[in-house]
Amino acid sequence: MTTTVPKVFAFHEFLGVAEAVADHVVYAQNSALNRGLKEKKSSSTSLNSTSGMRETSSGGKKKKEARFKIALSGGSLIHVLREGLLKREDVQWGKWDIYFADERLVPFESPESNYGLAKREILDRIDTEKYGRPNVFHIDEQLIGDPQECAENYEKVLIKGFAGRDSVKLPMFDLFLLGCAPDGHIASLFPNFQENLREKLAWVVPVENAPSGPANRISLTIPVICHSHRVTFVVEGATKAPVIKTIMERPEKGLPSSIVNEGAAGRVSWFVDDEALRDVFVTKKKYKFHVDGDE
Numbered sequence: 001m002t003t004t005v006p007k008v009f010a011f012h013e014f015l016g017v018a019e020a021v022a023d024h025v026v027y028a029q030n031s032a033l034n035r036g037l038k039e040k041k042s043s044s045t046s047l048n049s050t051s052g053m054r055e056t057s058s059g060g061k062k063k064k065e066a067r068f069k070i071a072l073s074g075g076s077l078i079h080v081l082r083e084g085l086l087k088r089e090d091v092q093w094g095k096w097d098i099y100f101a102d103e104r105l106v107p108f109e110s111p112e113s114n115y116g117l118a119k120r121e122i123l124d125r126i127d128t129e130k131y132g133r134p135n136v137f138h139i140d141e142q143l144i145g146d147p148q149e150c151a152e153n154y155e156k157v158l159i160k161g162f163a164g165r166d167s168v169k170l171p172m173f174d175l176f177l178l179g180c181a182p183d184g185h186i187a188s189l190f191p192n193f194q195e196n197l198r199e200k201l202a203w204v205v206p207v208e209n210a211p212s213g214p215a216n217r218i219s220l221t222i223p224v225i226c227h228s229h230r231v232t233f234v235v236e237g238a239t240k241a242p243v244i245k246t247i248m249e250r251p252e253k254g255l256p257s258s259i260v261n262e263g264a265a266g267r268v269s270w271f272v273d274d275e276a277l278r279d280v281f282v283t284k285k286k287y288k289f290h291v292d293g294d295e
């Protein structure tokens with residue numbers, strides 16, 4: 001039996017999953033902003049297109065500003081983030097560029113919309129006077145009737161945000177947050193949707209006939225996810241125990257979550273509660289702020 005144990009299983013004697021995830025996110029935010037500052041010092045002329053830098057102008061001079069680029073999935077993750085992040089004082093919301101790992105092609109006001117959920121649960125509740133307002137990059141709601149066009153359009157949004165595709169093979173998110181469904185799908189990349197799972201060139205793919213939830217979706221692709229500085233899974237509850245066992249013990253089954261767990265090895269963290277880990281034998285480590293070997 002092969003066992004793939006990721007770098008970190010996050011546990012803490014005192015912190016709940018929401019608090020531990022929030023610590024991790026803030027750690028990722030701070031490292032990204034520090035990295036951005038260092039890059040700013042070392043390169044005053046050329047824009048490093050994969051980094052979290054944005055150009056702003058003041059008094060005719062262009063200034064580069066460090067940004068934290070994060071991708072959010074939908075589902076329970078959003079509630080975990082709401083619980084963990086909104087009460088913190090050290091989230092620099094005004095420096096965040098928020099993208100979506102995937103989107104269900106429904107109106108934003110639908111309870112099924114990932115952006116809609118994030119907006120209602122988190123974005124509308126940020127004290128923007130105090131913390132600033134994040135940049136939020138969602139799909140074009142006008143295009144929900146056409147998955148292909150919607151995917152192409154969202155790819156253009158990413159290209160713009162990551163400073164052009166010519167110079168950048170892949171965007172590099174500072175943090176890519178994923179949930180994992182009982183069937184092993186992540187973002188909107190489903191098991192057996194081989195074409196999407198094998199996609200090498202596109203950053204965003206259309207998804208039609210999804211086996212659960214809204215049928216039409218778009219999703220960022222495996223190469224984009226795996227290129228991120230950090231990839232973090234948040235998985236809770238007994239319904240996830242079988243899939244966690246499969247991911248950890250049967251990577252050869254090739255679930256989308258396993259592909260990412262392997263593909264981003266060394267940069268992957270898992271925040272999993274006891275119920276979801278019920279069937280897996282792991283040496284539980286106490287919660288750490290960052291993956292081993294990280295800065």
Ligand SMILES: O=C(O)[C@H](O)[C@@H](O)[C@H](O)[C@H](O)COP(=O)(O)O
Nearest residue numbers: 073074075076179180181186187
């Ligand atoms: O739009 C989606 O379907 C989500 O992005 C999806 O990938 C989600 O993360 C998982 O289905 C887990 O969802 P739960 O955490 O709610 O089980």
